[in-house]
Amino acid sequence: MKSDYSTPLDVDAIRADFPILHQEVRPGVPLVYLDNAASSQKPLAVIETISDYYSRYNANVHRGIHKLSEAATDAYESARRRIQAFINAASFREIIFTRNTTESINLVAQSWGRSNLEPGDLIVSTEMEHHSNIVPWQMLAGQTGAVLKFVPIAEGGILDLDVYHQLLEEGPKLVTFTEMSNVMGTIPPAREMIEAAHAVGAVVHVDGAQSVPHMPVDVQALDADFLSFSSHKMCGPTGVGVLYGKREILEAMPPFLGGGDMIKRVELGQSQWNDLPYKFEAGTPAIGEVIGLGAAVDYLGAIGMDKVHQHEQAVTKYALDRLSEVGGVRVLGPEDVSIKGGAVAMVLDCAHPHDVAQVLDHHGIATRAGHHCAMPLHQHCNVVASTRASFYLYNTFEEVDRLIDGLYKVKELFAR
Amino acid sequence: MDDLYREIILDHYQNPRKKGKLEPADIDYAEDNPVCGDHIHLTLQIDENDVVKAVGWEGEGCAISQASASMLYETLVSKSLDEIRTIGKDDVLEMLGIPLSPVRLKCALLSLKVLKAGAYGLTAWPGEEED
Ligand SMILES: Cc1ncc(COP(=O)(O)O)c(C=O)c1O
Numbered sequence: 001m002k003s004d005y006s007t008p009l010d011v012d013a014i015r016a017d018f019p020i021l022h023q024e025v026r027p028g029v030p031l032v033y034l035d036n037a038a039s040s041q042k043p044l045a046v047i048e049t050i051s052d053y054y055s056r057y058n059a060n061v062h063r064g065i066h067k068l069s070e071a072a073t074d075a076y077e078s079a080r081r082r083i084q085a086f087i088n089a090a091s092f093r094e095i096i097f098t099r100n101t102t103e104s105i106n107l108v109a110q111s112w113g114r115s116n117l118e119p120g121d122l123i124v125s126t127e128m129e130h131h132s133n134i135v136p137w138q139m140l141a142g143q144t145g146a147v148l149k150f151v152p153i154a155e156g157g158i159l160d161l162d163v164y165h166q167l168l169e170e171g172p173k174l175v176t177f178t179e180m181s182n183v184m185g186t187i188p189p190a191r192e193m194i195e196a197a198h199a200v201g202a203v204v205h206v207d208g209a210q211s212v213p214h215m216p217v218d219v220q221a222l223d224a225d226f227l228s229f230s231s232h233k234m235c236g237p238t239g240v241g242v243l244y245g246k247r248e249i250l251e252a253m254p255p256f257l258g259g260g261d262m263i264k265r266v267e268l269g270q271s272q273w274n275d276l277p278y279k280f281e282a283g284t285p286a287i288g289e290v291i292g293l294g295a296a297v298d299y300l301g302a303i304g305m306d307k308v309h310q311h312e313q314a315v316t317k318y319a320l321d322r323l324s325e326v327g328g329v330r331v332l333g334p335e336d337v338s339i340k341g342g343a344v345a346m347v348l349d350c351a352h353p354h355d356v357a358q359v360l361d362h363h364g365i366a367t368r369a370g371h372h373c374a375m376p377l378h379q380h381c382n383v384v385a386s387t388r389a390s391f392y393l394y395n396t397f398e399e400v401d402r403l404i405d406g407l408y409k410v411k412e413l414f415a416r
Numbered sequence: 417m418d419d420l421y422r423e424i425i426l427d428h429y430q431n432p433r434k435k436g437k438l439e440p441a442d443i444d445y446a447e448d449n450p451v452c453g454d455h456i457h458l459t460l461q462i463d464e465n466d467v468v469k470a471v472g473w474e475g476e477g478c479a480i481s482q483a484s485a486s487m488l489y490e491t492l493v494s495k496s497l498d499e500i501r502t503i504g505k506d507d508v509l510e511m512l513g514i515p516l517s518p519v520r521l522k523c524a525l526l527s528l529k530v531l532k533a534g535a536y537g538l539t540a541w542p543g544e545e546e547d
Contacts, residue, residue, distance in 0.1 A: 352478035354452055354523065358420060370452060384453030384476075413421055414479075 017043040029364040037390035049295035079294025093276035102132040104228035104243035109136040119145030122172040157333030179211035184333020185343035215309040236296035240289040257282040312342035342391035350415040428483035438472040445534030454481040485527035505542040
């Protein structure tokens with residue numbers, strides 16, 4: 001059966017790169033890590049890069065005239081250029097380091113939003129978003145008097161594009177949406193949506209927290225004005241995120257945070273902002289983590305994001321097919337893996353999502369239960385919570401089998 | 417697994433006791449566990465001596481939260497409000513008799529939180545009153 005599902009990856013070789021995967025959660029129960037949409041595991045190359053930084057050349061960047069500081073600055077700026085290449089940005093000045101996706105989105109809302117929006121201006125988001133692509137816009141609407149409207153989710157867990165186009169006719173100033181749902185895996189037609197938004201003069205922010213780790217993303221082909229993503233979901237360390245922005249838009253924006261590094265010159269009365277990207281990088285950045293993210297994009301780039309995506313499609317397809325055998329399982333969102341990434345949220349007839357996750361955990365299978373920071377999405381689906389399995393490049397078909405076995409155990413326990 | 421989902425917990429989850437809403441009620445209080453979406457709505461009738469005359473509750477959520485409500489609320493009839501004040505976190509955990517991770521602790525204690533908030537306005541999570 002599994003032979004019907006082929007992967008372009010040598011998964012055994014990949015798994016050998018991830019030390020954490022080779023453990024038993026209890027004697028005789030090997031770990032099956034299926035919580036990748038929350039945070040991914042890290043390959044040895046990333047762990048060693050960070051350890052090497054702290055062991056050999058840890059120093060602050062950009063200001064020291066000494067050997068260690070120069071080495072740290074070189075590594076930090078080299079990482080920026082490799083990340084630039086990874087998403088095909090036109091300039092290194094368009095890559096701004098933040099703490100995570102959430103901070104990147106808040107940067108856009110507070111800097112671009114507060115200086116460009118007026119009372120009554122329209123912001124368009126969607127019902128499918130992570131809270132981090134909803135709440136900063138609610139805050140911005142409260143601060144500016146702008147109005148926030150949402151594209152609803154249609155049948156089959158996809159965005160209602162008819163309503164999207166109707167909202168565009170109202171002339172929004174900003175459109176923001178996720179390129180891959182962290183709950184249902186839905187991959188909306190981002191390119192077409194961006195083109196249509198541009199046609200009515202809107203600026204577009206794309207939440208790439210799930211897409212950048214799992215599929216090829218080319219910001220120039222996409223023509224996104226802003227793209228946000230997090231290192232920790234793409235084999236890199238926690239504590240660093242990226243905001244990509246088109247240079248001319250970033251140039252016109254005021255700084256987000258004030259402090260050291262983001263200025264050229266400070267007088268007591270006023271200051272002159274630094275050039276991009278430093279204007280948006282106030283204070284000492286997460287140097288070791290940025291360098292670690294550089295190693296992560298090297299790692300993913302060497303494997304090839306198209307292959308990572310194909311592998312996840314194969315594993316997801318296998319999971320969906322096997323889930324349909326179990327019975328009493330409702331999968332949220334699309335079932336067509338050409339528009340679905342490797343996030344499979346489900347609800348069982350017989351047991352609450354938390355109980356499902358708890359029983360799975362007992363069998364060594366790490367999933368996530370709850371609303372996954374997407375309460376509006378769950379309200380749309382008429383459920384309070386779901387259990388989510390989410391895959392990455394190191395997950396195997398056998399691990400899907402373990403998940404299915406675990407679900408049968410849940411049914412045995414609860415469906416009595 | 418037999419530890420976490422003991423027979424008695426599955427039994428109370430699948431056949432909850434004292435289900436149903438009392439009308440009128442002297443105490444009527446509902447709360448959610450925002451992390452999980454567990455929900456418990458408790459109604460009590462109290463006599464002139466401050467003793468519980470009747471109990472009814474509704475709710476939805478995971479097995480731990482619902483079994484805990486069923487087991488705890490089943491014991492309330494003919495207890496005085498003063499006696500209810502003395503019920504603590506440890507009493508509920510002992511009644512459940514299972515090991516719980518910090519996240520699941522909230523599921524287990526929602527029933528007691530609702531009882532205490534409804535009976536005398538205590539809003540802290542049981543065990544966190546001093547924080
Ligand atoms: C689609 C999406 N957007 C945003 C975020 C927020 O990411 P972070 O917590 O790293 O800021 C997540 C993380 O779960 C996500 O999946």
